[in-house]
Amino acid sequence: xxxxxxxxxxxxxxxxxxxxxxxxxxxxxxxxxxxxxxxxxxxxxxxxxxxxxxxxxxxxxxxxxxxxxxxxxxxxxxxxxxxxxxxxxxxxxxxxxxxxxxxxxxxxxxxxxxxxxxxxxxxxxxxxxxxxxxxxxxxxxxxxxxxxxxxxxxxxxxxxxxxxxxxxxxxxxxxxxxxxxxxxxxxxxxxxxxxxxxxxxxxxxxxxxxxxxxxxxxxxxxxxxxxxxxxxxxxxxxxxxxxxxxxxxxxxxxxxxxxxxxxxxxxxxxxxxxxxxxx
Amino acid sequence: xxxxxxxxxxxxxxxxxxxxxxxxxxxxxxxxxxxxxxxxxxxxxxxxxxxxxxxxxxxxxxxxxxxxxxxxxxxxxxxxxxxxxxxxxxxxxxxxxxxxxxxxxxxxxxxxxxxxxxxxxxxxxxxxxxxxxxxxxxxxxxxxxxxxxxxxxxxxxxxxxxxxxxxxxxxxxxxxxxxxxxxxxxxxxxxxxxxxxxxxxxxxxxxxxxxxxxxxxxxxxxxxxxxxxxxxxxxxxxxxxxxxxxxxxxxxxxxxxxxxxxxxxxxxxxxxxxxxxxxxxxxxxxxxxxxxxxxxxxxxxxxxxxxxxxxxx
Amino acid sequence: xxxxxxxxxxxxxxxxxxxxxxxxxxxxxxxxxxxxxxxxxxxxxxxxxxxxxxxxxxxxxxxxxxxxxxxxxxxxxxxxxxxxxxxxxxxxxxxxxxxxxxxxxxxxxxxxxxxxxxxxxxxxxxxxxxxxxxxxxxxxxxxxxxxxxxxxxxxxxxxxxxxxxxxxxxxxxxxxxxxxxxxxxxxxxxxxxxxxxxxxxxxxxxxxxxxxxxxxxxxxxxxxxxxxxxxxxxxxxxxxxxxxxxxxxxxxxxxxxxxxxxxxxxxxxxxxxxxxxxxxxxxxxxxxxxxxxxxxxxxxxxxxxxxxxxxxxxxxxxxxxxxxxxxxxxxxxxxxxxxxxxxxxxxxx
Numbered sequence: 001x002x003x004x005x006x007x008x009x010x011x012x013x014x015x016x017x018x019x020x021x022x023x024x025x026x027x028x029x030x031x032x033x034x035x036x037x038x039x040x041x042x043x044x045x046x047x048x049x050x051x052x053x054x055x056x057x058x059x060x061x062x063x064x065x066x067x068x069x070x071x072x073x074x075x076x077x078x079x080x081x082x083x084x085x086x087x088x089x090x091x092x093x094x095x096x097x098x099x100x101x102x103x104x105x106x107x108x109x110x111x112x113x114x115x116x117x118x119x120x121x122x123x124x125x126x127x128x129x130x131x132x133x134x135x136x137x138x139x140x141x142x143x144x145x146x147x148x149x150x151x152x153x154x155x156x157x158x159x160x161x162x163x164x165x166x167x168x169x170x171x172x173x174x175x176x177x178x179x180x181x182x183x184x185x186x187x188x189x190x191x192x193x194x195x196x197x198x199x200x201x202x203x204x205x206x207x208x209x210x211x212x213x214x215x216x217x218x219x220x221x222x223x224x225x226x227x228x229x230x231x232x233x234x235x236x237x238x239x240x241x242x243x244x245x246x247x248x249x250x251x252x253x254x255x256x257x258x259x260x261x262x263x264x265x266x267x268x269x270x271x272x273x274x275x276x277x278x279x
Numbered sequence: 280x281x282x283x284x285x286x287x288x289x290x291x292x293x294x295x296x297x298x299x300x301x302x303x304x305x306x307x308x309x310x311x312x313x314x315x316x317x318x319x320x321x322x323x324x325x326x327x328x329x330x331x332x333x334x335x336x337x338x339x340x341x342x343x344x345x346x347x348x349x350x351x352x353x354x355x356x357x358x359x360x361x362x363x364x365x366x367x368x369x370x371x372x373x374x375x376x377x378x379x380x381x382x383x384x385x386x387x388x389x390x391x392x393x394x395x396x397x398x399x400x401x402x403x404x405x406x407x408x409x410x411x412x413x414x415x416x417x418x419x420x421x422x423x424x425x426x427x428x429x430x431x432x433x434x435x436x437x438x439x440x441x442x443x444x445x446x447x448x449x450x451x452x453x454x455x456x457x458x459x460x461x462x463x464x465x466x467x468x469x470x471x472x473x474x475x476x477x478x479x480x481x482x483x484x485x486x487x488x489x490x491x492x493x494x495x496x497x498x499x500x501x502x503x504x505x506x507x508x509x510x511x512x513x514x515x516x517x518x519x520x521x522x523x524x525x526x527x528x529x530x531x532x533x534x535x536x537x538x539x540x541x542x543x544x545x546x547x548x549x550x551x552x553x554x555x556x557x558x559x560x561x562x563x564x565x566x567x568x569x570x571x572x573x574x575x576x577x578x579x580x581x582x583x584x585x586x587x588x589x590x591x592x
Numbered sequence: 593x594x595x596x597x598x599x600x601x602x603x604x605x606x607x608x609x610x611x612x613x614x615x616x617x618x619x620x621x622x623x624x625x626x627x628x629x630x631x632x633x634x635x636x637x638x639x640x641x642x643x644x645x646x647x648x649x650x651x652x653x654x655x656x657x658x659x660x661x662x663x664x665x666x667x668x669x670x671x672x673x674x675x676x677x678x679x680x681x682x683x684x685x686x687x688x689x690x691x692x693x694x695x696x697x698x699x700x701x702x703x704x705x706x707x708x709x710x711x712x713x714x715x716x717x718x719x720x721x722x723x724x725x726x727x728x729x730x731x732x733x734x735x736x737x738x739x740x741x742x743x744x745x746x747x748x749x750x751x752x753x754x755x756x757x758x759x760x761x762x763x764x765x766x767x768x769x770x771x772x773x774x775x776x777x778x779x780x781x782x783x784x785x786x787x788x789x790x791x792x793x794x795x796x797x798x799x800x801x802x803x804x805x806x807x808x809x810x811x812x813x814x815x816x817x818x819x820x821x822x823x824x825x826x827x828x829x830x831x832x833x834x835x836x837x838x839x840x841x842x843x844x845x846x847x848x849x850x851x852x853x854x855x856x857x858x859x860x861x862x863x864x865x866x867x868x869x870x871x872x873x874x875x876x877x878x879x880x881x882x883x884x885x886x887x888x889x890x891x892x893x894x895x896x897x898x899x900x901x902x903x904x905x906x907x908x909x910x911x912x913x914x915x916x917x918x919x920x921x922x923x924x925x926x927x928x929x930x931x932x933x934x935x936x937x938x939x940x941x
Contacts, residue, residue, distance in 0.1 A: 002765075002766055002768075002769060003720065003721060003766055003768065006768075168716050169711045169712070169713050169716035169717050170716055170717055170718055170719050170720075172673075172678055172709075172711060173709075173711060173717050173718070173779075173782070174719070174730075175677075175678055175700040175701075176676050176677070176678060176700055176704060176708065176709045177701075177704055177730070177731045177734055177735070177782070178700060178701030178704040178734045178735065179701075179730065179734050188719045188721075188722075191721050192719065192720060192721055317801035317802055317803055318801055429888045430888070431888050432888075459663035459664055459828070459888070459889060460663065460828055460829075460869060460872040460873070461663065461868055461869065461872045461884070461885050461888075462888050462889075463872065464871070464872040464884065465884060468884070486801070486802060487874075488802065488874075489873075489874025489875060490874065492874060492875060493874055493875070523803075526803070527802055527803055530802065530803060530805065530806035531802060531805065531806065531831065532809070532831045532832060532834060532835030533831055533834075533875055534830050534831040534834045534858065534870065534873045534875070534876050535834065535858070535859070535876060535877075536834075539834075539835055541806045541809065541810065541835065542806060543806045543807040543810055544803040544804065544806065544807070545807070547771040547772075547773055547774070547801075547804060548801055548803060548804075563803075
């Protein structure tokens with residue numbers, strides 16, 4: 001069967017992957033279209049504070065009189081940006097480092113593997129806390145620091161894939177044609193082995209969104225950005241009085257992370273169809 | 280053992296694919312029967328169905344398997360558990376993954392025997408010694424772990440294991456495929472010798488006609504889930520009647536055959552999803568007529584115990 | 593180590609050389625180091641090596657089919673890989689079309705316009721994510737052959753010469769859309785597209801279903817007969833070798849046991865190992881070929897002293913346990929390495 005159509009068909013058969021993909025699509029559309037929607041500016045303080053959900057303010061207003069519905073919608077941008085950029089940085093570093101280590105082997109592999117081990121020992125969240133505490137809550141720093149601390153798991157996955165793929169006959173065949181090592185690694189081995197990294201990247205997007213939300217919840221977020229974590233943090237003292245301020249952004253955060261996790265799990269099944277029968 | 284009109288299908292993506300389509304043959308006492316076929320011919324599925332070891336999506340839709348007057352397809356699981364090992368035992372294909380890598384082989388022998396036999400420690404030892412001796416497996420190697428043994432040695436261990444409970448029938452699935460040719464011959468010779476001594480029946484499942492022709496009394500040729508030829512090995516080899524068997528025998532060169540001519544069979548064996556209507560061999564058969572595309576040929580009686588599937592035997 | 597002179601080119605091999613010699617393999621050795629742990633280093637234990645090939649010399653003439661036969665561990669596949677440049681030899685040299693290639697020059701791509709290889713497992717020979725056309729296009733691009741426009745036609749021609757007709761219906765398929773037999777033909781086509789003078793075929797039919805082997809074997813035979821393409825066939829199956837080969841090179845544990853014209857070697861082997869291989873083949877006359885070698889192939893790490901085959905040989909005597917046999921000539925282009933060569937009489941009883 002054609003690999004592309006095969007992938008699409010298995011994808012269409014996996015409810016988990018489809019649901020996760022649906023959630024991600026929902027948030028992506030939200031993030032792209034939010035500026036065209038007839039909703040108030042999320043930073044305008046023009047409304048009365050602590051208004052409960054109503055037709056005018058579907059998710060109510062917060063303690064400064066900002067529209068929570070608007071905050072939630074605009075907040076999807078920050079959440080997705082954090083997820084995509086952090087996980088993207090992690091994927092790129094992980095793929096290149098893991099692939100190079102596995103393909104070239106020997107001392108290259110030894111050195112890289114030890115570096116990966118060192119990174120795996122670092123408690124990521126606390127490292128990020130320190131960096132943010134020093135450099136201040138800039139969302140770009142946050143994205144970058146998340147990205148450069150979570151790549152080791154991708155590197156390990158990629159390394160394992162390439163290690164088994166490079167023993168396959170087609171690599172010998174390509175070498176016998178005279179195709180160079182660089183080309184074999186990046187044009188043939190990578191596309192064949194990248195599936196688990198993509199799966200892991202989805203899970204890491206979820207993790208990155210949570211880490212950033214966690215930072216904001218601790219008050220270390222970027223104050224210039226409309227952000228779910230910050231909203232939850234700022235609404236927390238008023239939970240008893242106005243439950244909607246923290247709860248609704250929290251629910252959206254949970255939904256996005258759930259969707260990303262399901263997409264990751266679903267893709268895992270789609271990429272490894274053999275595992276399905278054994279359940 | 281007698282297999283009658285066995286039909287097995289696998290459920291895949293809401294479709295039933297027939298892997299074995301009406302297979303009948305019998306294994307008499309102390310007889311060696313060889314089931315030969317290419318990939319997808321259904322030979323392994325037959326063995327799995329007989330032992331009721333089909334995967335979850337496999338299902339015997341029709342047919343009977345009788346062993347010593349017991350109906351294997353329907354008897355309850357507890358009785359079946361007794362028949363396995365004691366009545367019918369199996370020599371599996373891949374010798375590395377068939378033995379627990381964390382245990383010495385001797386321990387595996389003891390555990391298997393303990394599960395089926397309640398004798399004194401001496402009797403257990405005696406039985407193990409006999410099985411090991413039958414399979415030409417050195418007794419001191421019982422202390423080894425699987426990875427410490429060569430491929431031939433592991434296969435001998437599996438053969439000894441299958442002889443532990445003194446079964447009446449041993450089913451060997453590609454017993455020597457992974458081995459070097461010389462060791463392959465050693466082991467097949469040993470199995471032949473062993474069979475004579477214990478008078479057990481043997482069913483060999485293989486893709487290798489060479490093995491069947493040298494070590495089996497009866498030969499069953501399978502193609503696309505059906506028996507295409509069935510009969511005494513000598514007779515089938517020297518006077519094959521179904522075109523498939525005929526061509527298959529001519530398609531492989533023989534050492535010292537001076538003609539040095541082999542026959543090409545066009546095309547590929549059919550996939551389970553696309554078995555042709557009528558005779559499944561029709562797209563590849565040089566003798567095909569119009570009837571072959573319409574009607575499934577019967578398994579025609581040739582002589583004695585020799586049957587072949589073709590409209591024009 | 594043995595003196596190189598012993599395993600140097602025999603007088604026979606030299607007499608072959610004034611016919612059209614294509615390839616000469618000389619004293620080829622390939623040792624793999626065994627990774628040692630800290631304990632071994634501390635103990636200063638001997639450096640352990642796997643001797644995959646240990647001094648192999650033979651020649652390949654233009655337009656002939658050579659069979660490299662032997663069991664696992666014989667080094668037959670490693671020999672093929674080394675010629676192709678997929679493995680770097682530890683020592684030795686290869687002379688190809690009168691050009692001597694040193695150890696350093698034996699790298700993939702150096703001979704890839706003249707020598708091509710097909711592999712045992714056709715299902716893994718192609719990148720599963722590329723169509724046949726993408727693979728062919730890359731091959732031709734790397735080889736620097738044809739213009740962009742020519743390449744498709746060249747690929748179609750190669751596929752159809754390999755028996756995949758009409759080639760248009762195969763070229764844009766993914767490997768998973770082809771059967772094993774079709775894939776092996778496509779693999780042969782990847783070689784044909786550069787018109788090599790030597791094809792190394794590593795067990796080309798052993799993974800194929802019985803009913804499709806004949807087609808692939810005949811394809812190889814036709815390419816040899818029509819295109820005068822020399823073939824180095826690596827196989828464990830003597831009946832395949834009987835059918836295809838002009839010459840045989842029988843290897844055991846990294847060394848040649850016997851080499852010579854296929855028909856003569858098979859009908860009247862001088863080395864007990866060749867006889868053992870013949871005896872293990874199906875449907876041979878059991879009254880003549882009743883020669884069963886004992887035990888299994890030994891280890892390439894702890895090689896037996898003396899003749900490597902002696903632990904399995906029923907004729908082994910003290911000299912076999914002590915001294916490695918030297919080359920002896922049995923006929924024109926036929927030599928063997930054994931202290932107690934078989935005669936016809938010895939085989940019969």
